[in-house]
Amino acid sequence: MRVRFTLNGKETHVECDPGDRLGFVLREHCNVRSLRLDCAIGRCGSCLVLFEGLIVNSCIVPMFRAVGADIMTVEGLYGTQSLVDVERGFERASFEPCQYCACAKALLTHAIISETAEPRRQELAVQAQTVRCRCTSYRQFVEAIELAAEHRRANDER
Amino acid sequence: MTSGNPRIYIPHTNGELTQLLRRHPDARIYAGGTGLLYPDGVRRLTLPPVLIALYGVEDLRRIARTDQHLDVGANATIRAISRVAHNVVPQLLTDTLPHIVPPGLRNLATLVGNVCTLERVMTSVPTLIALGAIVEIRRAGGGRWIPVARFHGGSTEAPLAPGEVVTRLRIPLDRYDVQLFRKTEDTRLTMAAIASGSKRTIENVRIVIGSSAATVLRNRELEAELAGRKAPLGRREINQAAERMRFAARAADPTFTSFDLYRIAGFVTTFLYRVGR
Numbered sequence: 001m002r003v004r005f006t007l008n009g010k011e012t013h014v015e016c017d018p019g020d021r022l023g024f025v026l027r028e029h030c031n032v033r034s035l036r037l038d039c040a041i042g043r044c045g046s047c048l049v050l051f052e053g054l055i056v057n058s059c060i061v062p063m064f065r066a067v068g069a070d071i072m073t074v075e076g077l078y079g080t081q082s083l084v085d086v087e088r089g090f091e092r093a094s095f096e097p098c099q100y101c102a103c104a105k106a107l108l109t110h111a112i113i114s115e116t117a118e119p120r121r122q123e124l125a126v127q128a129q130t131v132r133c134r135c136t137s138y139r140q141f142v143e144a145i146e147l148a149a150e151h152r153r154a155n156d157e158r
Numbered sequence: 159m160t161s162g163n164p165r166i167y168i169p170h171t172n173g174e175l176t177q178l179l180r181r182h183p184d185a186r187i188y189a190g191g192t193g194l195l196y197p198d199g200v201r202r203l204t205l206p207p208v209l210i211a212l213y214g215v216e217d218l219r220r221i222a223r224t225d226q227h228l229d230v231g232a233n234a235t236i237r238a239i240s241r242v243a244h245n246v247v248p249q250l251l252t253d254t255l256p257h258i259v260p261p262g263l264r265n266l267a268t269l270v271g272n273v274c275t276l277e278r279v280m281t282s283v284p285t286l287i288a289l290g291a292i293v294e295i296r297r298a299g300g301g302r303w304i305p306v307a308r309f310h311g312g313s314t315e316a317p318l319a320p321g322e323v324v325t326r327l328r329i330p331l332d333r334y335d336v337q338l339f340r341k342t343e344d345t346r347l348t349m350a351a352i353a354s355g356s357k358r359t360i361e362n363v364r365i366v367i368g369s370s371a372a373t374v375l376r377n378r379e380l381e382a383e384l385a386g387r388k389a390p391l392g393r394r395e396i397n398q399a400a401e402r403m404r405f406a407a408r409a410a411d412p413t414f415t416s417f418d419l420y421r422i423a424g425f426v427t428t429f430l431y432r433v434g435r
Contacts, residue, residue: 024201037200042262042263045261127261130262132260
């Protein structure tokens with residue numbers, strides 16, 4: 001099956017099985033190294049992508065679902081102000097995730113602060129658990145998201 | 159399941175969907191896909207031989223609200239419902255939504271998918287049964303509405319005939335005086351209860367317990383006896399009701415551990431203590 005989709009703004013064609021996992025195809029065929037297939041049952045969150053603008057676990061999305069879809073990984077944020085906002089938030093909160101989960105956490109933060117300018121702490125506490133890695137505390141991650149959102153708002157006002 | 163060449167259909171209207179189901183009555187329905195696809199190693203998911211995906215049908219993504227109820231399309235995600243649900247749906251459902259799936263799956267998983275998973279009682283099912291939710295079932299040339307309880311009520315008759323599909327979930331927006339939801343940390347038990355009444359009299363009580371079994375536990379005799387009593391209930395009445403629920407649970411499902419039974423009784427006690435207070 002030949003699947004055409006948009007990856008980080010570029011049109012992409014891939015030859016694959018309809019049941020192939022999106023995460024696997026992105027990593028092996030499209031050379032997207034920021035995501036990882038860890039649990040492969042949609043729990044750990046290390047394979048997060050923005051699928052049609054929404055955060056999803058790419059390990060449980062079959063390739064037939066990705067036909068014509070708009071997909072973004074953290075590579076699509078390189079060199080953008082969005083990623084700078086996220087990095088500033090992480091720095092100010094002294095939040096240093098491990099290399100394994102950092103990309104997923106950065107993408108998740110970007111998705112949250114793009115959707116809500118002032119995310120509520122109660123909701124963040126739930127959303128922070130999307131990426132289940134014990135390298136840092138969830139409380140610190142929530143703080144980092146709040147500070148990233150603050151930075152984004154300050155940039156928008158300028 | 160097959161790992162060969164599955165046939166995948168993506169209808170765009172309800173009409174196309176029902177026609178496809180008439181041609182392929184044994185097709186599996188793909189909505190969120192979180193419960194349907196089976197892992198086949200790291201590389202791929204095993205697809206059923208014939209699959210009908212709902213994401214092309216715009217109508218099935220809709221969430222509509224009237225004064226009396228909330229209509230949720232079969233392909234509306236948990237996240238979409240969570241956004242609409244705040245201050246609209248009963249508190250019981252608002253409390254349940256964050257517990258249904260891990261946050262990363264909420265943009266994929268659907269509430270109707272939760273109901274249609276027959277192998278076990280999913281997290282939202284006790285809540286939907288307690289709230290009296292019903293589902294619309296369509297087939298080529300017709301349709302019908304049935305309560306969610308029919309899916310997990312222990313009936314030997316399958317709720318869906320071949321060629322039928324659930325297209326909508328209707329949740330009544332009634333007001334309740336007490337609503338309580340609990341999911342145990344080990345995810346073995348999901349418990350939901352509602353009560354309403356007037357002039358210090360209990361009129362309506364529903365207590366629904368879900369476990370890893372395929373059917374929910376509900377003690378209708380107890381619920382009928384509680385209706386009509388004066389609120390608040392006395393400690394003795396509460397303890398007796400909790401004990402009866404514990405016995406009913408033990409009789410219904412021998413796989414319940416003594417700790418499960420203790421937690422069920424504790425839930426009933428907490429809930430009934432709140433009624434009228």
